[in-house]
Amino acid sequence: MTANRLYQLLPVIHRLRDAGRGEPLRALLQIITGQADEVGEQIARAYQDWFIETCADEVVPLIGALVGNPSTSRRDVVNTIRSRRRRGTLALLEELSEWPARAVTLHTLLGVTQPVRLGARPFARTLDLRDMEALDRVDGPFDTVAHTAGRRFTIGAVGLFVWRLRPYSITETAAFCVDRASNHYTFSILGNDTPLVADPVTEPSASHIADETNVPAFISRRDLDARPADYYGTSLRLWSGTGSKKQFIPLSRIVAADLSGWGYRPRGDQVAIDPELGRIAFSSRRAPDEGITVTYHYAFPADCGGGEYVRPLPPDDRTVYQVGPRHHPTIMKAVEKWRREGPATAIIEITDSGTYEERVDITLPAGRRLELRAAQRTRPVIHVPDRYGRPDSLRVRGDTGARLVIDGLLVAGRGVRVTGRLVRFDLRHCTLVPGWSISGADCEPADGGEPSLELDHTTAAVTVSHSILGAIRVNTDTVAHDPAPLVLRDSILDATAAAYHALSAAAGEPAHVVASFLRTTVFGKVCAESIDLAEDSIFTADVQVSHVQSGCLRFCHVPAGSHTPRRHACQPDGVLAVPGADRDAETRRVRPQFDSIRYGTPAYARLARQCPPEITTGASDDSEMGAYHDLFQPQREATLRARLAEFTPAGAAADLIFVT
Numbered sequence: 135m136t137a138n139r140l141y142q143l144l145p146v147i148h149r150l151r152d153a154g155r156g157e158p159l160r161a162l163l164q165i166i167t168g169q170a171d172e173v174g175e176q177i178a179r180a181y182q183d184w185f186i187e188t189c190a191d192e193v194v195p196l197i198g199a200l201v202g203n204p205s206t207s208r209r210d211v212v213n214t215i216r217s218r219r220r221r222g223t224l225a226l227l228e229e230l231s232e233w234p235a236r237a238v239t240l241h242t243l244l245g246v247t248q249p250v251r252l253g254a255r256p257f258a259r260t261l262d263l264r265d266m267e268a269l270d271r272v273d274g275p276f277d278t279v280a281h282t283a284g285r286r287f288t289i290g291a292v293g294l295f296v297w298r299l300r301p302y303s304i305t306e307t308a309a310f311c312v313d314r315a316s317n318h319y320t321f322s323i324l325g326n327d328t329p330l331v332a333d334p335v336t337e338p339s340a341s342h343i344a345d346e347t348n349v350p351a352f353i354s355r356r357d358l359d360a361r362p363a364d365y366y367g368t369s370l371r372l373w374s375g376t377g378s379k380k381q382f383i384p385l386s387r388i389v390a391a392d393l394s395g396w397g398y399r400p401r402g403d404q405v406a407i408d409p410e411l412g413r414i415a416f417s418s419r420r421a422p423d424e425g426i427t428v429t430y431h432y433a434f435p436a437d438c439g440g441g442e443y444v445r446p447l448p449p450d451d452r453t454v455y456q457v458g459p460r461h462h463p464t465i466m467k468a469v470e471k472w473r474r475e476g477p478a479t480a481i482i483e484i485t486d487s488g489t490y491e492e493r494v495d496i497t498l499p500a501g502r503r504l505e506l507r508a509a510q511r512t513r514p515v516i517h518v519p520d521r522y523g524r525p526d527s528l529r530v531r532g533d534t535g536a537r538l539v540i541d542g543l544l545v546a547g548r549g550v551r552v553t554g555r556l557v558r559f560d561l562r563h564c565t566l567v568p569g570w571s572i573s574g575a576d577c578e579p580a581d582g583g584e585p586s587l588e589l590d591h592t593t594a595a596v597t598v599s600h601s602i603l604g605a606i607r608v609n610t611d612t613v614a615h616d617p618a619p620l621v622l623r624d625s626i627l628d629a630t631a632a633a634y635h636a637l638s639a640a641a642g643e644p645a646h647v648v649a650s651f652l653r654t655t656v657f658g659k660v661c662a663e664s665i666d667l668a669e670d671s672i673f674t675a676d677v678q679v680s681h682v683q684s685g686c687l688r689f690c691h692v693p694a695g696s697h698t699p700r701r702h703a704c705q706p707d708g709v710l711a712v713p714g715a716d717r718d719a720e721t722r723r724v725r726p727q728f729d730s731i732r733y734g735t736p737a738y739a740r741l742a743r744q745c746p747p748e749i750t751t752g753a754s755d756d757s758e759m760g761a762y763h764d765l766f767q768p769q770r771e772a773t774l775r776a777r778l779a780e781f782t783p784a785g786a787a788a789d790l791i792f793v794t
Contacts, residue, residue, distance in 0.1 A: 137164045186211055222783035224292075225341045230777040232770055233296040234334060236275045236344040240291040240789070245280035267356050275793055276346060290786040294778060298767070299433035299736055299794040301331045301350040302441045304513060307487045308376055309414060309428045317416035318396055321370075321430045323489055323515050324546060324567065326734045327575045328412040329353075331433045333369040350433065351793070353409035359390035365409070372405060372414070373427040377459070380427045391415070394575075411575065433736040433794065436762050438624065439565040439602035440542050442487065442511050447541075452505075453477045458485035464492050465506070465516070472504070479503040484514040484543070491517040491547075495529045498536035498556065508542030518548035527588065532556035540564055546571055549586040549604065556594035561587070561601050568604035568628040568733050577734030579604075583634035583658075589647075592618070596647075599623040602733060604630065605658060606637045608645035617663050620647040622654045626739050626761045628731075629658025632675040637662055644680045651690075653753075655739050655760040657731060665699060670753040672726050672760040689754045694721050705748045724748045726760070736794070743792065 141149070141163040152159040182188040186197050186208065198204045198211040201218060205211055220226040224237035245260065261279040262268065271277050275295035281287040310325040312318040322328045335347045342348075346357065346364075353365055366385050373380035383405055391398040393408035393415055400406045400417040407414055412430070416422060437443045453475070455468040462468040468482045478501065484490070486509075494516060498504055508514050518526050528545055530538055532554040539560040540550070546567045552559050566586035569579020586604030589596065593615050602625065610618070620637075629636040636658030639645050644663045651668040660673060664681040668690050677696040679685070685699035692704050701707055706724040710717055727745040729737035741750055741758055750758045751768045758768060771790070778788040 137167050140167045140170075186215060217781060221781050223341070224343055226781055227292070227294055227778065227788070228344055229340070230781060231294060231296055231774055233298055234344070234349045235294055235296045236349060238275060238277075238293045238295065239786075240287050240293045241289050241786075243277060243279070243281050244287055244289075245282055267360065270354060270356055275349075275351075275791075286789060286791075288787070290783075292782055292786045292788045293791050294774075294788060295791045295793050296774075297350050297794045298792060299331075299350065299435060301333055301431045302434055302443065303333065303429070303431050305429050305442060305487050305511075306373075306427055307429075307513075307515070308489050309426045311425060312413075313396075316396065317418065317421040318393075319414040319416075319426060321412040321414065321428050322432075322734070323517075324572050324734065326572045326577045328432050328734065329736060330370055330409040330412055331431050332365060333431050335368075350431075352433070355390045355392060355408065355410055358407065358409050362388055362390070366407075369431050370407070370409070371429040372407075374422045375424045376427050379424070435737065435740045436765055438563075438600050438626070438761060440508070440544050440563050441513050444510060445542055445563050447507075447510060453480045455480060455482045456485050456509075457482060457490075458488065458509075461485060465490055465494055466492060469494075469496055473497075481505045481507060483507055483509050485509045485512065487512045487514055489515045489517055491519055493519060493526065496531070496538070498530070498532035498538060498554075500533035501535040503537040503539075505539040505541065506543070507539070513542065513544060515544045515546060517546050520547055527551040529553070530556070530559070532592075532594070545586075549584070549588060551588040551590055552592050552594060552596070553590045554592055554594075556592060559592075559594045559596050561596070561598045561603070563599075564601045564603070565733075566601070566603035568602070569630045570604070572732075572734045577732040579630045579733075582630040589618075589620075595619045595621075597621045597623070598625050598627075600625060602626045602628065604628055605635060606645070608637075608639050608647055610639075610646040612646045615646070617646045617648045619650070619666075620645075621650045621652070623650075623652040624761060624764060625654050626733075627654060627656045627658070628733060628739075632658060635659045635661055636675075644678070653759075653761060653763040655762075657739075668698075670757075670759050670763050672749070674726060689752060689759065691724075691726055691749055691752070691759055693725075703752075703754075705752055708752075709748060 141160050183190060183193045189197060194208050194211055195204050195206055201214050203211055203214040217226055227237040228235045268279055272279060307323060309319040309321055310323050312320060312325060330353045331350045332347060332353055334350050337344060337348050358365055362385060366388050372383040374383055375381055387403050387405050389404050389406050391406035391408055393406060393411060393413040398406055398415060400415055402417060403420045404417055455472055457465055457468050472480050516528060518528055520526055527548045528550045530552045534555045536556045537558045538556060541562040544565040548570055549566055568586060569581050570584055571580040572578065583605060585607040587606045589608045591610055595618055627636045635642050636656050637645050638661040642661060644661050646663055648664050648666050649662045650666050651671040654671045656673045659675045660677045662679055665679050665685045667685065668687040671690045673692050675693060677692055677698050679698050682699045686702060687698050687704055688702040690704045692698060694706060706721050709715055709720045709724050724746050726749050727742040729740045729742050739761055753759050753763055757763050757766050775790060782788040
């Protein structure tokens with residue numbers, strides 16, 4: 135496409151004559167060629183604007199309006215068009231969900247008489263009481279037996295089963311030894327029972343219907359026994375020994391067993407695994423001499439409290455001291471090297487998900503900044519040893535202007551104690567185990583009400599974000615120092631019982647802090663001098679604030695009888711303000727209800743389905759109150775129900791069923 139292509143089409147005689155006159159015809163045809171090119175481009179562009187893949191950006195909302203989605207996102211409009219073409223298919227219903235899901239035509243599970251003319255069509259059959267696997271799946275997403283008509287199973291019924299709990303991995307960490315004489319272990323390093331979940335496998339095609347390997351379903355004993363290769367080696371793995379000397383235990387030695395009472399005894403070289411409790415048992419003949427190493431997946435609602443998920447770690451040029459295999463063997467070795475070399479700012483990074491049982495005592499010189507953190511995709515455990523006769527804790531001391539950040543760790547055995555003149559202390563994506571340790575099937579805390587974080591005569595500004603921790607105790611001279619700021623954001627503060635203080639000074643006195651609670655769930659009493667701001671938070675027990683003239687609580691649940699600053703749109707204040715409301719009945723009704731209030735359980739601190747809407751949609755943006763506010767589950771559910779109504783097959787009715 136040249137500017138002279140029209141001129142080249144003229145006969146040679148005309149071009150020669152034009153050349154003799156100074157080529158005015160050539161100049162005219164160049165102008166005409168340019169206009170022709172512009173018209174041609176407009177025609178081509180108009181043709182491209184007919185298609186969402188090639189149209190101009192300003193045309194995207196117009197095409198979107200034609201298909202009922204006036205979005206400015208090309209991807210969103212493309213997905214809408216693709217969904218319109220696949221309308222009514224089960225695979226499409228699964229794609230509509232932001233949670234892992236499985237769509238089932240429930241009417242095919244109705245118990246009907248087999249028509250002779252349809253031959254051997256696979257209708258759901260009558261339940262065989264000897265088929266234990268089918269019995270375990272009744273009313274679940276993988277149910278195959280026939281049902282009578284009613285409630286869920288009706289003509290044209292379609293069920294979308296969704297899993298809200300997410301799978302989180304723990305990679306190559308030590309298992310907890312429950313009884314060395316009997317060779318009993320738990321997958322959880324804390325010694326509590328934890329059900330194992332499958333690591334979902336990507337579906338092979340867009341038309342594939344999700345099966346048990348494509349969703350984060352809890353692994354049952356029968357599933358592990360019937361299909362061990364689907365789970366062992368992918369979702370869970372075992373090694374005999376620890377460190378570089380560990381040896382992988384092959385699949386041939388693995389057996390599924392019920393270890394609820396530790397009554398099952400493995401034979402020979404067998405290794406028994408109970409995936410429903412997260413327990414392991416070895417035979418006496420092949421007992422490991424140096425412990426075992428495990429990899430497994432557990433379920434949890436959100437990225438909170440530390441884990442092998444991607445955390446925001448801003449890039450910087452600070453000096454990094456690494457702890458782990460092929461690096462410093464202990465945290466204190468790395469701390470001592472940092473002290474010798476003396477950079478003003480540094481990072482001590484733990485590179486694996488191992489367990490570090492040592493007494494950590496960090497002293498920060500004036501003006502120094504240190505960050506103790508886990509590497510990306512790891513969750514190390516610091517187990518503070520409990521030694522008789524000494525005040526054990528992870529101790530942090532700092533001089534004037536010092537700063538410390540702890541990021542991505544799990545601290546058990548004891549809590550964290552901060553002293554000195556630090557200017558700032560940040561706790562991010564960490565778990566300070568409430569009650570110091572847990573055990574058993576009910577995850578009962580060992581020391582209920584004991585503090586996980588002690589602020590002992592320090593003026594540091596403390597910020598806790600995306601973390602789980604036990605009670606906070608503040609021991610500060612109320613005369614010599616002004617109250618320091620304490621901010622909890624997207625976190626769970628758990629005193630382990632409503633009778634204990636989650637935030638206070640010694641003996642339940644008001645904590646000398648200016649507290650802020652943003653999207654936080656608090657289990658236990660709060661007693662503080664002042665609360666600057668509490669927003670979208672849940673307080674399950676009494677809140678007592680000394681200075682109520684300043685500060686504000688908005689869109690929170692605050693129990694009746696609490697003494698707080700002014701409140702705006704809080705519950706149960708909202709329902710009690712309705713004329714004629716029964717105060718006692720409404721107070722009992724509008725209170726938060728949780729699936730679990732014990733740390734270590736899969737649905738810890740998650741609001742129950744029967745929780746009143748004043749709590750589940752009572753936040754400032756109509757999301758739920760508490761630590762899981764940013765999951766926006768009410769909005770997700772409402773959007774999914776609207777999409778199901780639009781894309782469900784004609785004549786069918788969709789039902790949204792939550793598995794977890």
